[in-house]
Amino acid sequence: xxxxxxxxxxxxxxxxxxxxxxxxxxxxxxxxxxxxxxxxxxxxxxxxxxxxxxxxxxxxxxxxxxxxxxxxxxxxxxxxxxxxxxxxxxxxxxxxxxxxxxxxxxxxxxxxxxxxxxxxxxxxxxxxxxxxxxxxxxxxxxxxxxxxxxxxxxxxxxxxxxxxxxxxxxxxxxxxxxxxxxxxxxxxxxxxxxxxxxxxxxxxxxxxxxxxxxxxxxxxxxxxxxxxxxxxxxxxxxxxxxxxxxxxxxxxxxxxxxxxxxxxxxxxxxxxxxxxxxxxxx
Amino acid sequence: xxxxxxxxxxxxxxxxxxxxxxxxxxxxxxxxxxxxxxxxxxxxxxxxxxxxxxxxxxxxxxxxxxxxxxxxxxxxxxxxxxxxxxxxxxxxxxxxxxxxxxxxxxxxxxxxxxxxxxxxxxxxxxxxxxxxxxxxxxxxxxxxxxxxxxxxxxxxxxxxxxxxxxxxxxxxxxxxxxxxxxxxxxxxxxxxxxxxxxxxxxxxxxxxxxxxxxxxxxxxxxxxxxxxxxxxxxxxxxxxxxxxxxxxxxxxxxxxxxxxxxxxxxxxxxxxxxxxxxxxxxxxxxxxxxxxx
Amino acid sequence: xxxxxxxxxxxxxxxxxxxxxxxxxxxxxxxxxxxxxxxxxxxxxxxxxxxxxxxxxxxxxxxxxxxxxxxxxxxxxxxxxxxxxxxxxxxxxxxxxxxxxxxxxxxxxxxxxxxxxxxxxxxxxxxxxxxxxxxxxxxxxxxxxxxxxxxxxxxxxxxxxxxxxxxxxxxxxxxxxxxxxxxxxxxxxxxxxxxxxxxxxxxxxxxxxxxxxxxxxxxxxxxxxxxxxxxxxxxxxxxxxxxxxxxxxxxxxxxxxxxxxxxxxxxxxxxxxxxxxxxxxxxxxxxxxxxxxxxxxxxxxxxxxxxxxxxxxxxxxxxxxxxxxxxxxxxxxxxxxxxxxxxxxxxx
Numbered sequence: 001x002x003x004x005x006x007x008x009x010x011x012x013x014x015x016x017x018x019x020x021x022x023x024x025x026x027x028x029x030x031x032x033x034x035x036x037x038x039x040x041x042x043x044x045x046x047x048x049x050x051x052x053x054x055x056x057x058x059x060x061x062x063x064x065x066x067x068x069x070x071x072x073x074x075x076x077x078x079x080x081x082x083x084x085x086x087x088x089x090x091x092x093x094x095x096x097x098x099x100x101x102x103x104x105x106x107x108x109x110x111x112x113x114x115x116x117x118x119x120x121x122x123x124x125x126x127x128x129x130x131x132x133x134x135x136x137x138x139x140x141x142x143x144x145x146x147x148x149x150x151x152x153x154x155x156x157x158x159x160x161x162x163x164x165x166x167x168x169x170x171x172x173x174x175x176x177x178x179x180x181x182x183x184x185x186x187x188x189x190x191x192x193x194x195x196x197x198x199x200x201x202x203x204x205x206x207x208x209x210x211x212x213x214x215x216x217x218x219x220x221x222x223x224x225x226x227x228x229x230x231x232x233x234x235x236x237x238x239x240x241x242x243x244x245x246x247x248x249x250x251x252x253x254x255x256x257x258x259x260x261x262x263x264x265x266x267x268x269x270x271x272x273x274x275x276x277x278x279x280x281x282x
Numbered sequence: 283x284x285x286x287x288x289x290x291x292x293x294x295x296x297x298x299x300x301x302x303x304x305x306x307x308x309x310x311x312x313x314x315x316x317x318x319x320x321x322x323x324x325x326x327x328x329x330x331x332x333x334x335x336x337x338x339x340x341x342x343x344x345x346x347x348x349x350x351x352x353x354x355x356x357x358x359x360x361x362x363x364x365x366x367x368x369x370x371x372x373x374x375x376x377x378x379x380x381x382x383x384x385x386x387x388x389x390x391x392x393x394x395x396x397x398x399x400x401x402x403x404x405x406x407x408x409x410x411x412x413x414x415x416x417x418x419x420x421x422x423x424x425x426x427x428x429x430x431x432x433x434x435x436x437x438x439x440x441x442x443x444x445x446x447x448x449x450x451x452x453x454x455x456x457x458x459x460x461x462x463x464x465x466x467x468x469x470x471x472x473x474x475x476x477x478x479x480x481x482x483x484x485x486x487x488x489x490x491x492x493x494x495x496x497x498x499x500x501x502x503x504x505x506x507x508x509x510x511x512x513x514x515x516x517x518x519x520x521x522x523x524x525x526x527x528x529x530x531x532x533x534x535x536x537x538x539x540x541x542x543x544x545x546x547x548x549x550x551x552x553x554x555x556x557x558x559x560x561x562x563x564x565x566x567x568x569x570x571x572x573x574x575x
Numbered sequence: 576x577x578x579x580x581x582x583x584x585x586x587x588x589x590x591x592x593x594x595x596x597x598x599x600x601x602x603x604x605x606x607x608x609x610x611x612x613x614x615x616x617x618x619x620x621x622x623x624x625x626x627x628x629x630x631x632x633x634x635x636x637x638x639x640x641x642x643x644x645x646x647x648x649x650x651x652x653x654x655x656x657x658x659x660x661x662x663x664x665x666x667x668x669x670x671x672x673x674x675x676x677x678x679x680x681x682x683x684x685x686x687x688x689x690x691x692x693x694x695x696x697x698x699x700x701x702x703x704x705x706x707x708x709x710x711x712x713x714x715x716x717x718x719x720x721x722x723x724x725x726x727x728x729x730x731x732x733x734x735x736x737x738x739x740x741x742x743x744x745x746x747x748x749x750x751x752x753x754x755x756x757x758x759x760x761x762x763x764x765x766x767x768x769x770x771x772x773x774x775x776x777x778x779x780x781x782x783x784x785x786x787x788x789x790x791x792x793x794x795x796x797x798x799x800x801x802x803x804x805x806x807x808x809x810x811x812x813x814x815x816x817x818x819x820x821x822x823x824x825x826x827x828x829x830x831x832x833x834x835x836x837x838x839x840x841x842x843x844x845x846x847x848x849x850x851x852x853x854x855x856x857x858x859x860x861x862x863x864x865x866x867x868x869x870x871x872x873x874x875x876x877x878x879x880x881x882x883x884x885x886x887x888x889x890x891x892x893x894x895x896x897x898x899x900x901x902x903x904x905x906x907x908x909x910x911x912x913x914x915x916x917x918x919x920x921x922x923x
Contacts, residue, residue: 015373019384022370026453027387029402030394032413036405044411047426051413093301114566119306121558121565123510125531126551129538130312131305153305214395216513217531221539232395236517247405254402258394265393266386269457469662472629477723478650478679487675491666 030258036251037062044248062248066239071226072253075234078144082230083212085148090155090208095201097156098163099189103172113164120157124217127153135222146222147215147230155211159204166200167193206268210261231257316548323542335549345550347525348533351440355529356508359447360501366448367455367500368490371463374456392453400517403446407432407518436526439519443527446518447508454507455500462496463489498568502561509557530554578763579603579626579731584635586621586787594633595621597787603731606761610778612768614810618787619767620735626765627656627733640730650679655724656733659740661716663708669695669719670704676727694726697759713741714749721756732764738773750776771811775799783807805912808905814862814878816905821920825907830862830880832903836896838885843901849879850894859883868894 035051036044038058049055066072101112131150132141140146170193178188194201219230226238235253239246317335319328339345370388374381391399406413409431418424433439466489474484490497512531515521521528521536528536530553538547580603586596596618603609611619624630626637628649637644644652655676664672673691682690695701698718708716717737724732737753738746754777757764768774774781775795783790783798783806791803802808802816808827809815816827836846848868855862863879866872879897881887889895901917908915 018369018373022366022373022452023384023387026391026449029399029406029449030390032406033402047410047416051411051416116302117565118562119302121506121562122306122310123506123531123554123558125510125512125534126313126554126558127306127309129534129544129548129551130309130316132539133312133544134309150305153302156302210393216395216397216516217535220516221535232397236397236401245405247411250401251405254394254398258390258398261395262386262390262393266389269385269389467660467662469658469660470664472649473656473658473662474664474675474679475629476627476649476654476656477676478727479675480650480679483679488664494666 030255033251033255033258036248037255039248041248062246062252065246066249066252066256070239070249071229071234072231072239074227075229075231076257078228079213079231082144082148082151083209086151086155086212087205087208089148089152090159091201091204093152094156094159094163094204095194098160099167099193101160102164102167113161116157116160120154120161124154124215128217128221131218132221141222142224142228144223144228144230147218150218150222151212151215155208158211159208162204162207163197163200166197170196203268206264210265213257213261313548313552316545317552319545321544321548323539323544331545335545339546339549344525344528344533348521348528348530348550349553351527352509352529352531355440355444355447356505359444359451359508360504362444362448363451363455363504364497364501366452367459368497370452370456371459372485374460375463388456389453391449392451396450396511396513397517399450400446400514403442403449404433404518407442409434433519434523436523439523439527443515443518446514447511450514451504451507455504458496458500458503459493462493465496466492495568498564502565502568505561506558510554578605578640579765580636580638581622581626582636582638584622584625584637585633586618586625586630587633594618594787596625596632598635599784599787599789601782601789601792603763603765604779606763607779608757608764608766608777610766610768610774610781611784612771612774612778612781612810613784614769616786617769617784619769619784621787622784623733623735623765623767626731627654628652653730654733655727655729655731657717657720657724657735657737659736661708661720661737661740663716663719663723665708667707668704669700669706669708669711672708672719673704673723673726676723680727690726691722694722697725698722698756714745714752717741717749718752721753725760725762729762732762734764734766736768738768739770753777771813775811783810785810801914802905803914805907808907814880817877818907819872819875820909823909824915824918824920825909825912826920827905827907828899828903830878831882832899833877833879833897834881834899835886836898839898839900844898845901845904846896846898848894849877849897851889851891852876853891854889861885861887861889863889 035054038060039054040056040059040061043049043054043056046055101116135141135146135150138149140149174192174196175185175188178192179185183191213230213232215230216232219233220237223229223233226234229238231253235250235257239250239253315328318330318332320331320334321328374385374388405411412429412432414432415424415429418429419426424430430438432442470492471484471488474488479487510531512529512535515527515529515532516535519527521532525533530550534547534550537543537550541547579601581599581601584596584599585594587594599618599622601609611622613619621630625632626639628644628647628651632645639652639654649656664675667675670691673694674687677687677690691704692701695704698721700715700718700722703711703715703719708719711719720737738749741749750773757777766777778795780792780794781798782792783803785806791798791807793801793803798807799811802811805818805825805827809818812829814830816829817833818825818827833849849863849865850868850873851863851865853864855864860883861881863881864876865879866875866877881889904917906915906917907913
């Protein structure tokens, strides 16, 4: 091989090595969850056994425990319900707001956009203490309605931000043409803009839903009873009896909950990136 | 049309603006008020106590440890994340077989709910059953039962918390960097190659400087995610051992909710604000500069 | 000794497809301005990029200064390239842009200032050295790109359609600057363009490319006056050469050769009746669109170009006596479309 061929080999091999290393390091915990889900307890808790393979035949015991003897299914239901309601609230609030901000020309539009963005920088770990009192005063403590109330406070700004980008990319001329043809601005909005933006709205739906499922602090703070809890808090807190961790079922729960969210997220990733990088540096 | 635009904005926008102000601005003000009071969960009235809360938390060694840890964890994690995600984004730049699937695998840490990823790591770092321990014993680095307790010894626990934060953030940063990398026009690295630059010079003098705005976006967001996070610490170590992994948010939670001392908890969480303001400033500056170019 | 030479150079992108570049043999002369001319998809840019080292040939050889350079990376070939977009480094100042190749080639730092100022002086951009590319106009950016290319004193310049991003007005003056620049430094230059006017104005010789193959290499006069085949004949010249197809031969004549009878006195000529359908008045000339009256070509559009010195007054609908000098006729074989010797034929 010539000198050039050797040199061509170098970067390729280095890239492959880098990729392989990172993929292993990043995805390994999930592979681990997968194995632990099906490993018999004796296998799992014997220190000498090779952890990477099945030393004893796999079992469905952990899954059975998870689905039939814990409140896991209930938590999934709670989270799904909260997710759907929060998505609806978010869409109702964010879509019109994003549209009006996108069409609002001049400095005010920009300023509002920046203000929205800044609210996103105020984290739950700053607001959770006072919000816990608000929730208590409103009598929503220990119910799922506490989080239904509070989650839009971060899903809405985020969604407005994403949607603004989408609406801005629709040329104003389309709506102007529709209004010349006889629609009102509101009519143009409903009949023209929304159908064109279905992909943007869908993106917002997906991301709002994933934000809800990933949330931890508020759910932990506002909800104590096991039956009302969200899945992200239920799994780490309630799958522990005293000091005993049911690792098999824990891993099963993590895996089953994470993978669908990951698949959903992955499909819409490119749109998310566009929104993120354009919105931040707009 | 401009008049109609303005009216439209001012009609529709306030509804959402109102909601946000209520749920964010309101609590923010409340947090400040609590910080200056002596509220407790059982006794939440407002009695003004001046700077008493601040004085006592500043004297508390737990708080000082938490403050230090928050900064150290965040800074160290960002450095590791930027280096790793730069490498990874370069490796992912050119299309190849199975790139979509690889990207899916790489993204898993970021898209999985934080608490679930943390629990997975808790099992991986378990003092007895850790798979890392098993591998190290198998490689004869340690004798059986002689491996360290990853979450039980202060320095290792800190490293573990930083590790999990990096694990979560690298996918996020990589994806953002990739966007920045693919935005560089193909001509420019080619021109640099013709001008005589080799791989490393092109990387450090051309590609990375041109990606600077994107890198700063990744750093700024990464900083927020690490600095304001309490989930990883809560699940992995609950702040232990001996407060060595306590951070501002996790201590605020432990004090304010678990310890029922709303006032002290609120006061602690207020210390997040200076850093957030700093980040907001840098973000706005980056956005402004991007508009000028 | 030829500076740049390609032998049987071929590039195939996908197995089984026709090559982007097919068996190209060209040889530059020292110091000449060689133009690679062709429509989009003709392979001219691919050819240039192979010479630069940005694409690897499938088969064939590239030689620079007599040495085979196929295996060498771009930086080792002693070439400089100006891209269509100029590819200026946006985060560096003009000075740093021009100094970049010096840094990359590890030329000692104390020589940088002098070389950069020499290159900047050649292009008249000394006052712009501290600016950033985004603050420059299109013409200024071209000059910076050229300065960056010349600062290393390369053996060959490669230019990839550098004028096509400029607006029409700017293009003419930028073209003139390029010509003067080449006169001053006299480095061998290979220039890619699809614009035949640019090619004729700038080139010492033109390589006409079509579908990856060389159709003709010659001076502007040669390719215009003595086209090697019908493609070259119709690609150069605007409006293009008129072509009439006979059973075994194609006869061509340029619009400026079709003139009113009597303008070309005496000399052997072919007389025709020209029906005018449409007249364009362009100031310095009239362009007449029409057809040949009587005979087989009444449905074929024929174009005539009359300079302002010739008789005017031709109107749409009229039929006039026109003629073509025999020596202005070009003959092409009907099957191969290549140039052949004049042959007797019957007009109608």
